[in-house]
Amino acid sequence: MTTPFRRTALYAALAAGAFVSVFPYLLVVLTAFKTRRQLSTTEPWLPGLPPSTANLAEILGGDFPRFLLNTVVMTVLLTLGQLVFTTFAAYAFARLRFRGRDVLFWLYVATMMVPSAVTVIPLFLIMRELGAVNTWYGLLAPYILGTPYGIFLMRQFFKSLPGGLEEAARIDGAGPLTVLFRILLPLCRPAIGTLAIITVISSWNSFLWPLIITSGDETKVVTVAISALKVGIGVDRGLMMAGGLIALAPMVAIFIFFQKYIVRSVVLTGLK
Amino acid sequence: MRGGRRLGDWYAYLFVGPSLLGVVAFLLLPVVIVFALSLFRWELLSPPVFVGLENYARLAGDGEAWHSLGVTVLYVLLCIPLQTVLALALALMLDRRIKGVRILRSLFVIPWMATPIVMGLVWDWIFDPRDGALNRALDLIGVTGPDWLSDPAWALPAVALVNVWQHTGYTMLFFLAGLQGIPKELYDAASTDGATPAQRFWKITLPLLNPTMFFVTVTNLIGAFQVFDTIFVMTDGGPSKSTDVLNFRIFGTAFREFDFGYASTLSMLLFAVILLVTLAQVRFFGRRTTYDLS
Numbered sequence: 001m002t003t004p005f006r007r008t009a010l011y012a013a014l015a016a017g018a019f020v021s022v023f024p025y026l027l028v029v030l031t032a033f034k035t036r037r038q039l040s041t042t043e044p045w046l047p048g049l050p051p052s053t054a055n056l057a058e059i060l061g062g063d064f065p066r067f068l069l070n071t072v073v074m075t076v077l078l079t080l081g082q083l084v085f086t087t088f089a090a091y092a093f094a095r096l097r098f099r100g101r102d103v104l105f106w107l108y109v110a111t112m113m114v115p116s117a118v119t120v121i122p123l124f125l126i127m128r129e130l131g132a133v134n135t136w137y138g139l140l141a142p143y144i145l146g147t148p149y150g151i152f153l154m155r156q157f158f159k160s161l162p163g164g165l166e167e168a169a170r171i172d173g174a175g176p177l178t179v180l181f182r183i184l185l186p187l188c189r190p191a192i193g194t195l196a197i198i199t200v201i202s203s204w205n206s207f208l209w210p211l212i213i214t215s216g217d218e219t220k221v222v223t224v225a226i227s228a229l230k231v232g233i234g235v236d237r238g239l240m241m242a243g244g245l246i247a248l249a250p251m252v253a254i255f256i257f258f259q260k261y262i263v264r265s266v267v268l269t270g271l272k
Numbered sequence: 273m274r275g276g277r278r279l280g281d282w283y284a285y286l287f288v289g290p291s292l293l294g295v296v297a298f299l300l301l302p303v304v305i306v307f308a309l310s311l312f313r314w315e316l317l318s319p320p321v322f323v324g325l326e327n328y329a330r331l332a333g334d335g336e337a338w339h340s341l342g343v344t345v346l347y348v349l350l351c352i353p354l355q356t357v358l359a360l361a362l363a364l365m366l367d368r369r370i371k372g373v374r375i376l377r378s379l380f381v382i383p384w385m386a387t388p389i390v391m392g393l394v395w396d397w398i399f400d401p402r403d404g405a406l407n408r409a410l411d412l413i414g415v416t417g418p419d420w421l422s423d424p425a426w427a428l429p430a431v432a433l434v435n436v437w438q439h440t441g442y443t444m445l446f447f448l449a450g451l452q453g454i455p456k457e458l459y460d461a462a463s464t465d466g467a468t469p470a471q472r473f474w475k476i477t478l479p480l481l482n483p484t485m486f487f488v489t490v491t492n493l494i495g496a497f498q499v500f501d502t503i504f505v506m507t508d509g510g511p512s513k514s515t516d517v518l519n520f521r522i523f524g525t526a527f528r529e530f531d532f533g534y535a536s537t538l539s540m541l542l543f544a545v546i547l548l549v550t551l552a553q554v555r556f557f558g559r560r561t562t563y564d565l566s
Contacts, residue, residue: 014365024391111300113550117542121535122306126301143298145293208501212527244394
């Protein structure tokens with residue numbers, strides 16, 4: 001059924017698509033290592049020889065490392081918060097009985113419908129009222145207590161675990177905390193890994209909220225810093241791509257090492 | 273159930289507590305605030321003034337706002353059908369045991385985790401009329417490319433292409449999972465009955481992918497309606513407001529013109545549009561989600 005011709009056509013189509021997927025990354029790497037002179041004399045898709053680290057040195061010599069550190073701190077704290085609070089809430093919704101549980105859960109599902117674009121203005125005004133504009137508190141507070149989407153995903157996972165798991169422990173007198181930490185969490189590692197990866201990526205890449213809530217350098221993150229590179233005098237592509245390379249590299253590394261968790265995020269939605 | 277039931281209640285409230293605080297303070301309260309503010313005139317410096325429906329009356333006659341809504345809808349129409357069809361086609365091509373299939377799948381997903389701000393700048397560079405990779409490559413085959421991002425006719429499709437580039441691969445993963453959930457016996461039975469590949473696709477594959485189709489179009493549409501990052505770094509809403517999508521206009525109205533009342537009214541418009549489109553999809557797909565919400 002699969003003739004050699006069809007097989008070749010299939011591979012050609014896939015290879016073309018894969019090339020388009022990867023090309024912008026390639027361009028970042030190539031351009032970041034070009035001198036200004038090489039940039040104007042070589043085709044964009046060819047490397048500048050010899051490669052130059054001048055752009056990287058220039059960007060790392062400025063305030064950029066500080067913004068990078070801010071992004072790392074923001075990403076770590078948001079991810080930790082998401083994991084802790086989401087796991088507790090999802091566990092309660094999936095495995096505990098308490099008054100008001102179903103009503104509360106429907107409330108969470110309903111808030112999943114609220115677009116983040118709609119909450120940005122009121123969030124800014126709330127933070128302004130609290131004197132939290134341009135502070136770590138303002139940057140982190142709205143997103144550190146766990147998201148309804150994360151709770152929804154984790155609840156699905158908790159529900160998929162067999163119901164008898166807790167019974168035996170309960171008979172031995174274990175409380176909900178012991179059950180969660182000793183019995184359920186070890187089984188949840190794949191789901192927790194997936195949630196962590198998704199949160200790391202979305203925190204690292206976040207832009208609109210940091211842009212609005214940050215006015216000085218204290219809490220400025222990499223995305224905001226990079227967007228400002230285009231507004232300066234003249235456009236220095238090499239410098240921009242060097243900044244881009246630094247911002248992209250950790251995400252690509254995460255992708256390479258934790259791919260299976262990303263694939264699992266699809267399965268976790270329960271659509272399979 | 274003994275006294276343990278009450279203890280259990282307490283534990284549960286303790287566990288849910290922090291996230292509930294987040295949901296109430298940072299999701300529900302903002303929705304209430306944005307609605308309330310849409311009834312006020314407020315430029316931050318002076319106290320807010322209640323104006324009733326004045327902002328909505330202004331919206332009704334605000335040609336630029338409706339233009340922004342039109343641009344947003346056009347953007348969504350440029351992104352979603354193309355991206356969905358491409359993702360499905362890729363999934364069909366990669367849902368087989370061929371050499372290198374795992375690596376190919378990975379390569380297609382890799383755009384998904386790219387920082388949109390960075391990729392906005394990269395594509396801005398690719399679309400550069402003189403030095404950009406796209407027009408340089410077109411030169412090689414003797415075609416003179418347009419001034420992509422400075423041409424009102426091309427700027428929006430160009431920005432939409434970035435979105436398609438970023439989200440096609442991840443969407444493909446959902447289709448792949450969906451395809452793998454279709455029992456192979458169905459295809460065997462259809463082949464025995466003499467069904468052509470096209471018939472098998474339209475009568476088996478597509479209908480059984482319905483839940484996946486529903487999920488990916490709903491989530492991708494909601495995302496596309498809120499596009500901001502790429503517009504911010506690539507076009508700043510121009511040229512001639514041809515990429516002035518609604519979320520970008522909301523941002524400008526609030527944080528550049530400090531017109532927070534009217535920006536809230538525009539937010540309500542975006543909210544209403546997203547809600548209506550999502551509800552329309554729920555009806556179109558003729559089913560509730562496949563989630564077990566019990």
